[in-house]
Amino acid sequence: MKAGHAFHPAPLRFKSHAGETLSFSTTFVFAIVPQYSNFSANGMAFLVSPTINLSTPSRPST
Numbered sequence: 001m002k003a004g005h006a007f008h009p010a011p012l013r014f015k016s017h018a019g020e021t022l023s024f025s026t027t028f029v030f031a032i033v034p035q036y037s038n039f040s041a042n043g044m045a046f047l048v049s050p051t052i053n054l055s056t057p058s059r060p061s062t
């Protein structure tokens with residue numbers, strides 16, 4: 001089984017310079033073809049994270 005992750009090369013800003021929350025939308029088109037058709041453990045997750053370091057927990061900013 002293969003696993004991996006990818007990050008956008010530059011941070012996405014979710015607030016304007018005036019502090020207003022900005023709108024965000026995206027579209028993904030993908031296909032997951034299982035190696036074994038009897039198993040259904042394949043999937044994909046999308047997340048928004050304050051860091052690309054997934055090895056240590058981070059605290060949300062207030």
